[in-house]
Amino acid sequence: MTLVGVDWGSSNLRAYRFGPDGAVIDRRDSPRGAARLKRDEFPQVLADTLEGWLQADTRVVLAGMVGARAGWHEAPYLPCPADPAGLAAAALRVEDAPAHCFIVPGLSARDASGVANVMRGEETQILGSGLSDGTIVLPGTHSKWARVEGGRITGFSTIMTGEMYALLRNNSLLGQLAEGDTPDEAAFTLGAQRALDNPAGVLPLLFSARADVLLGSLAPQAVASYLSGLLIGGEVAAMRDATGQGLVLICNAMLAARYQVALALAGVTDVTVVDGADAVARGLWRIGGLLK
Amino acid sequence: MTLVGVDWGSSNLRAYRFGPDGAVIDRRDSPRGAARLKRDEFPQVLADTLEGWLQADTRVVLAGMVGARAGWHEAPYLPCPADPAGLAAAALRVEDAPAHCFIVPGLSARDASGVANVMRGEETQILGSGLSDGTIVLPGTHSKWARVEGGRITGFSTIMTGEMYALLRNNSLLGQLAEGDTPDEAAFTLGAQRALDNPAGVLPLLFSARADVLLGSLAPQAVASYLSGLLIGGEVAAMRDATGQGLVLICNAMLAARYQVALALAGVTDVTVVDGADAVARGLWRIGGLLK
Structure with missing residues (x-):
């Protein structure tokens, strides 16, 4: 059996072809994200993207917005606590697909309130x-802070940091005084510290x-970084x-650098950075190995 | 001497004609807000708005965005602490005006950081x-929480609640699931309590x-009120x-009702509501009486 993993988000998809040991032996990107497709377009987009990769025994594991209500087929949210076996067991078998396809469910959580x-x-x-x-942080449009205990994801929170930044930078009165988006480390640190x-x-x-701009104590060129901070x-x-020590940060290097500055200011220095694309490939491989 | 007061904001202006005892004897509204005018249009707009009100000894007191850098003439921010006499003394005399005109300066503040x-x-x-x-709260696009001690405004904070609501309701992923804006008291209270x-x-x-909408625990029709809460x-x-007891809320009745719900949930029940238009008229009258 061979395995292919697909991270199919709203705005693009990324496919990974795995070797027998889980190494990624090929990778393909496409701009045909789930939010841009009608339901009946998914099979052909997948077939096009995976052309030449599929054999009779190939399994394809799909994760991301492809499984949302507005995606290809809805894979209902699995409530926390959840572990890898639970996620694999809840994976949705897709019939109208060019291979043996499974969509990984998302997770839901409710706090005590x-x-x-x-x-x-x-x-x-x-x-x-x-x-x-420990704590696993996935910074982004909607940052996730997940708690992991004993091999299970026990709960998580969401902070809309990336979306708030975009709204405030591009659509608010704050953004009107901002000039450019050149990174300004001092302004970022000032904002984070405050x-x-x-x-x-x-x-x-x-x-x-x-x-601070109106009073002359912040340069218009520094507003974007200050706001990010x-x-x-x-x-x-x-x-x-x-946040204890032993925090794992899953994202790209640029975001990781910013979060590490803010975390260090908060006294959290034992931070492991995992590249987001590496993490999703390894996760797809892991779930693929647990499918019945 | 007779006095006219003008609350000249970004999007509209409102003029008050005062009787000798400070009572408002006439009021006029205009959509010709400061953000919609070129600098050289202000004198004519003012003359048109006040037609028939001006006598040789009439003084006109202007407050609001008319005094911003992008307004008619910049009346620089006066640093806190500030009292009525200080505001009147710092009022900017305007020469190119159809009457004896003064623009009230804004205020600036810096906290300990x-x-x-x-x-x-x-x-x-x-x-x-x-x-x-005590504490004086002016809810709005950019809510102000001001501290008053001994007849002086000693400092204040800003929370962009109104603008954040508009951005999140109209431009964010949250808003995509919202249906309508019909007030829902229970949803508002749930949000405020949380x-x-x-x-x-x-x-x-x-x-x-x-x-909560995706999981079926919040109705799409309740999202707007929940978000407001x-x-x-x-x-x-x-x-x-x-926030101590003895809080003054300056705004319209609809906003006052919402803030009173949230304040009561926080244990603050000794709240005096002052209508925003009444407050600005009385403030213009008071500053007018202190002008040299």
């Missing part, structure tokens, strides 16, 4: 990161990205109580 | 509310306005330490 959370795609990255006990220092959190600080610092401040 | 804040227009409302010791209860603040809760509750939660 009943507040709901969902993730889709990140569960596969968490599995691929090794599932060591967010971590403020006992009331980051909300009463956001407007300073405008007020405020929001990432605010995310770390809000989740600080969930 | 150096975080900047500015307001423009709200200082006049705070004066008009009576300047009693924001006040969460020790990590409101940031980790915003995404629940999507997740989260944000107003989050604002009150962040400012709770600045």
Whole structure:
């Protein structure tokens, strides 16, 4: 049996062809994300993307928004706590596919107050990161902070840091005074430090990205980085109580560098960075090996 | 001497003609806000708006964005602490005007960490509310929480609650699942309560306005009110330490009702509501009486 894994997100898909030992022997990218396709287009897009990779015994494991309600077929959220065997058992068998296809479900969680959370795609990255006990952080549009205990994902929170940054940078009154997006490390650190220092959190600080410019104490060129620092610092401040040492960060190198600055300011220095694409490939391989 | 006051904001202006005792004897509204005008259009707009009101000895007091850098003439921010006499003394005399015109400066503040804040227009409302010791809250696009001690505004914070609501409702992934904006009191209260209860603040809760819909535990019709509750509750939660009893709320009746729900959930029930238009008129009158 051979295995192919596909990370099929909203805006693009990435396919991994695995060797018998789990090594990625080929990789293909496509811009045909799940949000851009009608339901009946998925089989052909998958066949095109995997052309030449499929044999009679090939299994294809799909993760991400492909399994959302508006995707190809809905793979309902599996409630936490969840472990790899549970995810594999809940994987949705797809019939109208060019191979033996399975869609990994997303995860849902509720905290003690009943507040709901969902993730889709990140569960596969968490599995691929090794599932060591502690906090696993997946920064992004909707950052996830997951708790892992005894090989299970026991719960998680979401902070909309990336989306808030985009909204405030591009659509708000703060953004009107910003000039450019050139990274400014000092401005980022100032924002993160202020967010971590403020006992009331980051909300009463956001407007300073405008007020400090109006009063001449922040350069318009520094607004974007300052705002990024405020929001990432605010995310770390809000989740600080969930943050022990031994934190795993799953993302690209640029985001990892920013989060490591904010985490270090919060006293968290034992941070392992796992590349997001590596994590999803390893997670797809792991789930593929557990499918019945 | 007769007095006219003008609240000239970004999107509209409102003029008040005062009787000799400070009573408003006439009022005019215009959609010709400061953000919609070129600098050389201000004199004519003012003359048109005040037609028939001006006598040789009439003084006109202007407050709001008319005094911003991008307004008619910049009336630089006066640093806190500030009192009515200081605001009147710093009012900018305007020469190219159809009457004896003065623009009230905005206020600036810096907290102990150096975080900047500015307001423009709200200082006049705070004066008009009576300047009693305590916390004065002006909910809105950029809510202001001001501290008044001994007849002076000693400092203030800004929380971008109104703008965040608009961005999240209209431009974010949360808004995609929202259906309509019909007020839903139970959803508002649920959001406010959750924001006040969460020790990590409101940031980790915003995404629940999507997740709870996906899991069937929140109706799409309730998302707008739930989000409003989260944000107003989050604002009150962040400012709770600045909140004693004896709080004054300056805004319209609809916003006042929402904030009173959130404040009551936080245990603040001694709330005096002052109508925003009444407050600005009284503030303009008060500053007018102090002009040299």
